[in-house]
Amino acid sequence: MHGTGVPLLTPFDGEGALQEDDLRELVAWVEERGVDFIVPCGSNSEAELMSVEERARVVEIVAEEADVPVLAGTGHPGFRETLRQTTLAAEAGADAALVVTPFYYGHDEDTMVEYYRSVANESPLPVYLYSVPAYTNVFLSPESVGELAGHENVAGMKDSSGNLTRLQRERARTEDDDFDLLVGSGSVYAAGLDAGADGGVLALANVAPERASEIYRLHRGGHDGQARRLNASLVELNRAVTSEHGVPGAKAAMRERGAPAGEPRRPHRPASEEVRAEVVELVRAAER
Amino acid sequence: MHGTGVPLLTPFDGEGALQEDDLRELVAWVEERGVDFIVPCGSNSEAELMSVEERARVVEIVAEEADVPVLAGTGHPGFRETLRQTTLAAEAGADAALVVTPFYYGHDEDTMVEYYRSVANESPLPVYLYSVPAYTNVFLSPESVGELAGHENVAGMKDSSGNLTRLQRERARTEDDDFDLLVGSGSVYAAGLDAGADGGVLALANVAPERASEIYRLHRGGHDGQARRLNASLVELNRAVTSEHGVPGAKAAMRERGAPAGEPRRPHRPASEEVRAEVVELVRAAER
């Protein structure tokens, strides 16, 4: 996966039921706006609030609709469930699997490396590592990343730490491998590309797919200064729809833009009127 | 639930398959050694590494075998999955549901209170709150606990923070309610009972059920000094089978004692020979 990926929000109705038609529309909506690949069942998709069956169904719908590659989130805290979900994603038409670091129970680095090796050995799909400390409190070391990059079925990584030192250390250890290093934090997308990343998977690409995609295209075209300036103009919007207000904030922002994003699922609660107003203002500023 | 509960380890074979006969035996093994209630599908049961269906099956087997009450772990990060798991647990014969604070996505206190209210409103079983910051990095405030204690379908709480200040603040806010406050950290069981807790749910009760149960009986019999001394003698064993070596350490300790505990499930790895030796020595010291 290269370029700009979107960890696609999943549309639910007010009762939390999956809205399949909205999901189909949403795929078209982001594709028209320039994203290079789609990531159903990532963290921003509320995958951890869905059943195994729902996750498989979401991947199936996205794979049916999408013209771009599909990188499906398939990680669980346990090996068996991760493998099951990955197999279901393969059957549903995904091109690759994004596997979050095992969470809940703590594991040392060696155990995590062995886990990923086992997953990669048995997975029917190429595996992307996924590190997202803000949700998991788990930090996969650059040394482990480098070790895993040599596995023939490990295809890359999404690093959502937002830490550019870490990203540079990962790149240095994987540059001789066929390993797609993807930035997972929208505020440092351009800087990550500068540091040698191959693309990004950005919550921001739900809310402002045109802008997120433009950052990549500017960079690839040699206009890295423009890419950084555009990215800098999106930092506050990105923050509002991620660390500050999360999925409820992102869904409010997308609805403002006319995208069929629906409501968040419980325990999430819909964004308050105050949050909605803040997010709308940031969306409008980004549209200018 | 009053007295000593055991978050029952789940026996798997070397491939990670559930060993149903061993599980049945294990229920008898802990009951014979004095525990007052059984908690299948708690954190120590590796519930987060099992499927929804497996968790329901484990509860069913334990409910069939147990003569004591069954408090089934049914929490997931999402509301729908928690409710589904709770309903399955009720059908499987559980007496109550232990619902972990929603994890992965961060939620503010108000959202957690609303979440628990929704679960309690719809749950077919009485609900016990479950706070285990070491795994979830989520801290439910004593104020929220006090607020929830007034709900007619909230029956109590397992607090695994190990923090006695917190436990006292929870007790002070729930003492006028019908609310079972359960200690979740084996090293402070006696101190927690001193502070007014009604019992405990202790990983230690897998490895040393006689000892854990004796702490409670001594305390109830007015011998709280003896209870504390016995508890103090178990602090290192408890630490070895929880924060230090986790479920793999606990399973090694149980096998040493002749219990059919089986192997841990991946990503967990079997305890190393070094860990096994350390744990065996602590088990033998506790048996004296």
Place this chain on the structure above:
Amino acid sequence: MHGTGVPLLTPFDGEGALQEDDLRELVAWVEERGVDFIVPCGSNSEAELMSVEERARVVEIVAEEADVPVLAGTGHPGFRETLRQTTLAAEAGADAALVVTPFYYGHDEDTMVEYYRSVANESPLPVYLYSVPAYTNVFLSPESVGELAGHENVAGMKDSSGNLTRLQRERARTEDDDFDLLVGSGSVYAAGLDAGADGGVLALANVAPERASEIYRLHRGGHDGQARRLNASLVELNRAVTSEHGVPGAKAAMRERGAPAGEPRRPHRPASEEVRAEVVELVRAAER
């Protein structure tokens, strides 16, 4: 040091100038109310906001006025400054020195053990270890404590972690030494004594010296249940004047009780009217 110690607040005027007469009065005020020893220049004394010379002067005044032993806080991040402050404290009449774990720069366990050994070797006063993770983010392991307890000039420890598991592990490793283990967290004083501590150094003993001292006397008289109940009734007050509102809250509470506590020093700001009202209510409840 045995029994109840008070980390004596330091009275400043509105400009931050040390009020020597008030300090003398304060010594008498807490002694009359039953404390067993006094700790000038602890964390609650705002020692880290004072100069080396001021700290020495405060110790001198307290030593002149006090009829009970004086344990002077003398720790700095650096070895030389700690030794200088300890020597000044000895000259000023202190009986022993309380040395905080070196902070700011991180050090591994071996380095901390070597640091304490060097301080103890050269200190003219018996040394008490002082662990206060809430301020320093430094955790001294029970293993290191046990190792240091064998040094002839290491006399004890103040553990302000509030963690009873840790306290039990420290006690188990020091019970054969002449080592005074002191509880540093007012909410678990009685529980700490139950676990074998020799006393406490409690911010609470500034605000409610009679109550804090009574906990110890009840416990020593064999009334540990009464000690715990009294302690439980003080948990909210203790929290308000420590983790919740800090030194400004404690000074507001003392002024309400008629003690010449003065104002906090900058960056601290005087308690707001709202905080003052909250603290006053808790003080009055404790006086009943």
Place this chain on the structure above:
Amino acid sequence: MHGTGVPLLTPFDGEGALQEDDLRELVAWVEERGVDFIVPCGSNSEAELMSVEERARVVEIVAEEADVPVLAGTGHPGFRETLRQTTLAAEAGADAALVVTPFYYGHDEDTMVEYYRSVANESPLPVYLYSVPAYTNVFLSPESVGELAGHENVAGMKDSSGNLTRLQRERARTEDDDFDLLVGSGSVYAAGLDAGADGGVLALANVAPERASEIYRLHRGGHDGQARRLNASLVELNRAVTSEHGVPGAKAAMRERGAPAGEPRRPHRPASEEVRAEVVELVRAAER
């Protein structure tokens, strides 16, 4: 201050005594290698292990020797000591003062803003804010930075968080002020300059002043790609002499390069032979 600053290591002998002649030589050594300004008494100078008088003396020596501007570290946890140290630095010839966020006691954002306002009001030198969460566990918000940037005696900031999102948010809130934003983390120097920083204060500039200075010059000359590539080649060296092995590692690296860096002060211990070998190898790689 613009360009590359060096938080100058302080040479001590094996007993911890300040080596004034070595310090003078060190000033010349870094100046010859291209640094644009010198920062005596920063964190990497072991300032927190020195007395007030020693810190003033170090500033005096550096100011006497230096041909470039001098930004002296003058922060303490307390307001009075910070102001005293700042006044001494002014008398010693410093050009500006670097004031770390108040640490040890926790303070809310409003209190930190008021603290910095008070310092800036009374300081005889222009004040630079200094945020270094790795040492202090204190995070000054970009909002507070923006608020303080408007003060006429607040001249800039050193941000050592290493967090590029944070740096962008600070820049956005200060770009209309006369406010020097300085990168404090050597691994993201080029990226920070890309994001609009005016320079850096880098531990790395002790060990590899030519390289650190070259990053800045390349960037200013419009060769930002080259600047980033050079910076990327220094990430492991930077890490070794900061987060991994700290001041002892940095001093070992400098001695290898022939600079009179001396030994670290206790509690620091000299780098082990193993660490020295690791650091030497990284230094040699950087020299190529």
